[in-house]
Amino acid sequence: MAVATRRPRTRWRGCDDDNDDVGGRWSWQWQWSQSEVWWVNWGEMMERYLEKNFGEVKAKNTTNEALERWRKLCGLVKNLKRRNLVLVTKGAHNFVDSLKACCKYVAPKEVKAAGFRICAEELGSIVEFQNKPKLEMHGGVAGIADKLCTSTTNGLNVTENLHNRRLEIYGVNKFAEIRARCFLTFIWDALHDMTLIILAVCAVVSLVVGIATEGWPNGSHDGLGIVASILLVVLVTATSDYRQSLQFKDLDNEKKNITVQVTRDGYRQKLSVYGLVPGDMVHLAIGDPVPADGLFVSGFHVLINESSLTGESELVMVNAENPFLLSGTKVQDGACKMLVTCVGMKTQWGKLMATISEGGNDETPLQVKLNGAATIIEKIGLFFAVVTFAVMVQGLFQITIVVVAVPEGLPVAVTLSLAFAMKKMMNDKALVRNLAACETMGSATAICSNKTGTLTTNHMTVVKSSICGIVKEVNNSNEIHNLCSEVPNSARKILLESIFNNTGGEVVVNKEGKVEISGTPTETALLEFGMALGGDFLDVRKECRLVKVEPFNSEKKRMGVVLELPDGSFRAHCKGASEIVLDACGKKLDSKGEVVFLDKVAINHMKDTIEEFANEALRTLCVAYRDVGTELSASDPIPFTNYTLIGIVGIKDPVRPGVKESVVIYRSAGITVRMVTGDNINTAKAIARECGILTDEGIAIEGPVFREKSSKELQQIIPKILVMARSSPLDKHKLVGHLKNMFGEVVAVTGDGKNDAPALHEADIGLAMGIAGTEVVKESADVIILDDNFSTIVNDAKWGRSVYVNIQKFVQFQLTVNVVALIVNFSSACLTGSTPLTAVQQLWANLIMDTLRALALATEPPSDELMKREPSGRNGNFISNVTWRNIIGQSLYQLIVFNEISSRDMEKINVFKGILKNYVFVIVLTCIVLFQIIIIQFLGSFANTTPLSLQQWFLSVFVGFLSMSVAAAFKMIPVGSNCYLG
Ligand SMILES: Nc1ncnc2c1ncn2[C@@H]1O[C@H](COP(=O)(O)OP(=O)(O)OP(=O)(O)O)[C@@H](O)[C@H]1O
Numbered sequence: 001m002a003v004a005t006r007r008p009r010t011r012w013r014g015c016d017d018d019n020d021d022v023g024g025r026w027s028w029q030w031q032w033s034q035s036e037v038w039w040v041n042w043g044e045m046m047e048r049y050l051e052k053n054f055g056e057v058k059a060k061n062t063t064n065e066a067l068e069r070w071r072k073l074c075g076l077v078k079n080l081k082r083r084n085l086v087l088v089t090k091g092a093h094n095f096v097d098s099l100k101a102c103c104k105y106v107a108p109k110e111v112k113a114a115g116f117r118i119c120a121e122e123l124g125s126i127v128e129f130q131n132k133p134k135l136e137m138h139g140g141v142a143g144i145a146d147k148l149c150t151s152t153t154n155g156l157n158v159t160e161n162l163h164n165r166r167l168e169i170y171g172v173n174k175f176a177e178i179r180a181r182c183f184l185t186f187i188w189d190a191l192h193d194m195t196l197i198i199l200a201v202c203a204v205v206s207l208v209v210g211i212a213t214e215g216w217p218n219g220s221h222d223g224l225g226i227v228a229s230i231l232l233v234v235l236v237t238a239t240s241d242y243r244q245s246l247q248f249k250d251l252d253n254e255k256k257n258i259t260v261q262v263t264r265d266g267y268r269q270k271l272s273v274y275g276l277v278p279g280d281m282v283h284l285a286i287g288d289p290v291p292a293d294g295l296f297v298s299g300f301h302v303l304i305n306e307s308s309l310t311g312e313s314e315l316v317m318v319n320a321e322n323p324f325l326l327s328g329t330k331v332q333d334g335a336c337k338m339l340v341t342c343v344g345m346k347t348q349w350g351k352l353m354a355t356i357s358e359g360g361n362d363e364t365p366l367q368v369k370l371n372g373a374a375t376i377i378e379k380i381g382l383f384f385a386v387v388t389f390a391v392m393v394q395g396l397f398q399i400t401i402v403v404v405a406v407p408e409g410l411p412v413a414v415t416l417s418l419a420f421a422m423k424k425m426m427n428d429k430a431l432v433r434n435l436a437a438c439e440t441m442g443s444a445t446a447i448c449s450n451k452t453g454t455l456t457t458n459h460m461t462v463v464k465s466s467i468c469g470i471v472k473e474v475n476n477s478n479e480i481h482n483l484c485s486e487v488p489n490s491a492r493k494i495l496l497e498s499i500f501n502n503t504g505g506e507v508v509v510n511k512e513g514k515v516e517i518s519g520t521p522t523e524t525a526l527l528e529f530g531m532a533l534g535g536d537f538l539d540v541r542k543e544c545r546l547v548k549v550e551p552f553n554s555e556k557k558r559m560g561v562v563l564e565l566p567d568g569s570f571r572a573h574c575k576g577a578s579e580i581v582l583d584a585c586g587k588k589l590d591s592k593g594e595v596v597f598l599d600k601v602a603i604n605h606m607k608d609t610i611e612e613f614a615n616e617a618l619r620t621l622c623v624a625y626r627d628v629g630t631e632l633s634a635s636d637p638i639p640f641t642n643y644t645l646i647g648i649v650g651i652k653d654p655v656r657p658g659v660k661e662s663v664v665i666y667r668s669a670g671i672t673v674r675m676v677t678g679d680n681i682n683t684a685k686a687i688a689r690e691c692g693i694l695t696d697e698g699i700a701i702e703g704p705v706f707r708e709k710s711s712k713e714l715q716q717i718i719p720k721i722l723v724m725a726r727s728s729p730l731d732k733h734k735l736v737g738h739l740k741n742m743f744g745e746v747v748a749v750t751g752d753g754k755n756d757a758p759a760l761h762e763a764d765i766g767l768a769m770g771i772a773g774t775e776v777v778k779e780s781a782d783v784i785i786l787d788d789n790f791s792t793i794v795n796d797a798k799w800g801r802s803v804y805v806n807i808q809k810f811v812q813f814q815l816t817v818n819v820v821a822l823i824v825n826f827s828s829a830c831l832t833g834s835t836p837l838t839a840v841q842q843l844w845a846n847l848i849m850d851t852l853r854a855l856a857l858a859t860e861p862p863s864d865e866l867m868k869r870e871p872s873g874r875n876g877n878f879i880s881n882v883t884w885r886n887i888i889g890q891s892l893y894q895l896i897v898f899n900e901i902s903s904r905d906m907e908k909i910n911v912f913k914g915i916l917k918n919y920v921f922v923i924v925l926t927c928i929v930l931f932q933i934i935i936i937q938f939l940g941s942f943a944n945t946t947p948l949s950l951q952q953w954f955l956s957v958f959v960g961f962l963s964m965s966v967a968a969a970f971k972m973i974p975v976g977s978n979c980y981l982g
């Protein structure tokens with residue numbers, strides 16, 4: 001299973017659904033209604049067990065934390081299904097045992113022989129039960145590192161021999177794969193289809209009655225024909241489902257293979273999670289999933305979200321006092337270095353996953369809709385069958401009628417169409433995580449895009465700065481040299497101190513001796529600037545001690561640190577969104593490097609500088625510092641007033657090529673693009689203009705202003721808002737929510753950072769950036785844009801619309817056939833007492849060709865025309881006026897075959913345009929024609945047809961083609977416009 005991939009809700013639901021194991025004696029309803037009670041009782045029982053045993057061991061150095069941990073475990077029980085009971089019970093015994101075992105630990109022989117001094121089980125028991133006494137017994141984190149033959153500063157020493165032994169003893173960081181379902185189970189599932197069951201009953205009745213009245217083999221033709229059709233449909237459905245499941249598996253593996261930052265051999269490097277082994281030093285940052293079980297080594301302000309494991313949303317602070325990090329949880333805030341202790345199936349997550357099977361596939365909304373439609377049609381068919389039965393008791397015609405009313409190909413068409421689109425989108429660099437996303441994307445009416453990384457390239461460089469009030473361009477080394485010569489040395493020193501200490505990034509020297517800068521693009525831009533100014537990261541870092549860090553987050557839009565200077569006093573540094581940091585400043589460094597009071601005039605001057613930078617589409621950041629004396633308590637937050645402004649930097653982040661063109665396409669497709677960003681409003685406006693998002697009628701608004709608006713005001717301005725700047729994660733979320741609920745829009749949201757996750761979740765369709773995106777966003781997303789390119793999203797919308805239209809076409813075709821055949825059969829049964837079409841003929845016309853047709857229409861590629869129409873939106877009618885017109889028109893004319901070409905396009909009269917481009921369509925059409933000829937000419941007795949003469953063939957082909965002219969004529973009748981088709 002994944003390293004922290006699934007949302008807890010999904011997972012628990014997966015467990016609840018699955019009632020297969022224990023409790024065979026009870027009906028599932030019983031389990032369902034009683035399970036709550038049952039779990040509560042069990043939880044109580046476990047607590048009693050705990051208390052009894054706990055009493056014994058309490059005396060021996062057990063902490064309250066451990067008790068707390070245990071209570072959590074009991075709480076967890078309620079969320080799990082019965083199978084886990086075994087696990088948790090075992091866990092409970094282990095827990096108590098480990099508390100009792102205060103004797104000295106001796107590593108097993110094979111571990112010692114391999115050169116280590118602690119075994120995987122022992123490591124597991126320390127982290128899993130957060131057993132602090134045991135950890136201490138092993139000498140704390142340093143002791144464990146030593147026993148694992150690793151160093152907390154340089155990481156693993158990867159000599160091949162030792163590494164192999166490590167893998168042997170501790171295993172690899174992979175979770176046991178859930179066995180892929182075999183093809184037969186898909187066949188079995190396909191057989192459960194209601195329609196097929198009805199058909200099967202028909203087949204049996206037909207066989208029994210047929211053989212009884214006409215004898216073998218003549219009387220069996222109808223029945224066998226039905227059986228053959230059933231088999232064909234089952235085969236096609238199962239094959240398509242099976243292939244899809246394989247595809248999903250590949251995607252899933254792809255999704256889980258994330259890269260982590262580790263230190264090995266003293267160098268920082270990137271590594272696939274699968275490569276992690278106990279002893280590795282992993283660097284975790286905000287938003288990262290914890291890739292294995294491990295111990296905190298160093299770091300600041302680490303908050304961990306353990307909800308995926310414990311179901312509790314409360315964040316857990318991880319530090320030297322509580323150093324336990326569990327795989328499957330997530331870093332909510334802060335950054336740290338972690339020592340890996342357990343990997344793969346030996347982690348707590350792995351053990352949990354071993355007991356939980358995956359939830360089933362969900363049906364897409366369209367599929368649900370269509371299944372509903374299919375059953376209605378079936379019911380109508382049944383009704384007619386019964387009526388006919390009443391009219392003519394002796395016949396078997398009702399079977400024909402049931403058969404004719406079954407729109408068998410419908411679900412197949414939807415699945416095929418979606419799967420096909422998904423594959424095509426994958427080729428176009430969009431990874432679809434949720435099949436429904438394909439079709440939802442097609443009906444989107446609004447896109448809310450973040451700025452950084454999606455509309456821009458996310459390659460940031462400092463191009464302008466105002467240090468000590470000296471405004472300078474800093475594009476190249478000459479300009480930087482000029483800046484250095486004007487800025488006083490003392491100010492430069494303090495600027496470098498700020499840049500290199502107050503950062504989430506790092507400058508490291510890699511194996512090849514090259515300097516590498518890690519961190520977010522904003523951070524790397526600043527570090528590069530600092531290096532260009534002649535600073536050395538490590539030297540500057542050595543001068544003072546980092547005491548406290550408050551990492552950057554999107555809500556506060558700033559980052560702060562406290563340093564202990566060589567003289568023992570403390571100094572705070574702060575950097576962040578320019579207006580916000582400027583507000584916290586009372587002084588500034590002047591051009592002589594002296595601290596002066598920041599008066600009104602100076603403030604206005606600074607604001608002008610910020611605006612000037614922002615209007616040039618630069619992201620602006622202020623850096624400031626403050627001396628805080630010698631008194632500083634560890635628990636107080638870093639003060640945020642009275643700072644001394646050092647300077648302002650302007651960071652350039654160029655707009656991606658192609659964005660402007662994409663925005664034009666969206667506009668013509670009736671989709672509104674909005675920019676929602678955390679950046680300064682002027683920067684946002686400048687970039688939005690450059691992309692063509694902000695027009696003259698549009699409004700740009702700041703998050704804090706938006707937040708205060710009443711719902712009446714919102715009603716008026718939201719349609720006009722095209723840019724929202726300085727937005728907090730919740731502002732984004734609110735905007736998306738209102739667009740959906742107030743205006744009924746279908747909203748797509750793009751995002752890359754953790755701050756976008758809530759909005760992505762709220763959106764109808766969430767699009768995450770594959771390269772810049774953090775794991776958290778990718779997880780909340782329905783589609784991952786692998787190349788981070790805004791233009792890729794245009795393709796998605798196109799494919800989405802094509803899915804919708806293709807299915808519409810299919811339904812049109814299907815309904816035409818059904819209506820015609822139903823009317824013909826019913827009326828002739830009533831009037832003449834016999835049906836013109838036998839069951840086998842019906843099935844042929846209806847069922848077999850449907851399936852093939854589904855394939856043909858599903859693979860119709862999207863045309864650019866699709867993006868010139870209005871989106872279908874939330875309330876768009878699936879079966880539109882146009883469809884009805886086409887159905888009724890066609891039905892009037894035609895009997896059964898050769899309608900397919902006309903279904904290719906619902907509007908155009910020239911349906912042949914581009915027909916040869918869709919090779920599947922051509923192949924299928926050729927097959928159908930060949931089958932038709934074979935059946936009619938050679939399978940006469942079986943299908944109750946007589947071979948036709950050449951003239952008759954010409955006649956039928958002519959009649960068939962005439963149907964196309966009729967279709968064309970009907971397409972000229974204007975009807976009310978509707979979504980795509982209008
Ligand atoms: N590492 C950082 N340290 C300090 N301040 C930062 C840092 N990164 C960004 N900022 C400031 O915070 C502001 C908003 O950042 P935030 O992360 O909320 O938006 P964003 O994600 O960059 O924008 P978008 O939503 O368009 O992607 C930036 O304009 C910048 O001034």
Ligand SMILES: [Ca+2]
Nearest residue numbers: 450452752753
């Ligand atoms: Ca962002």
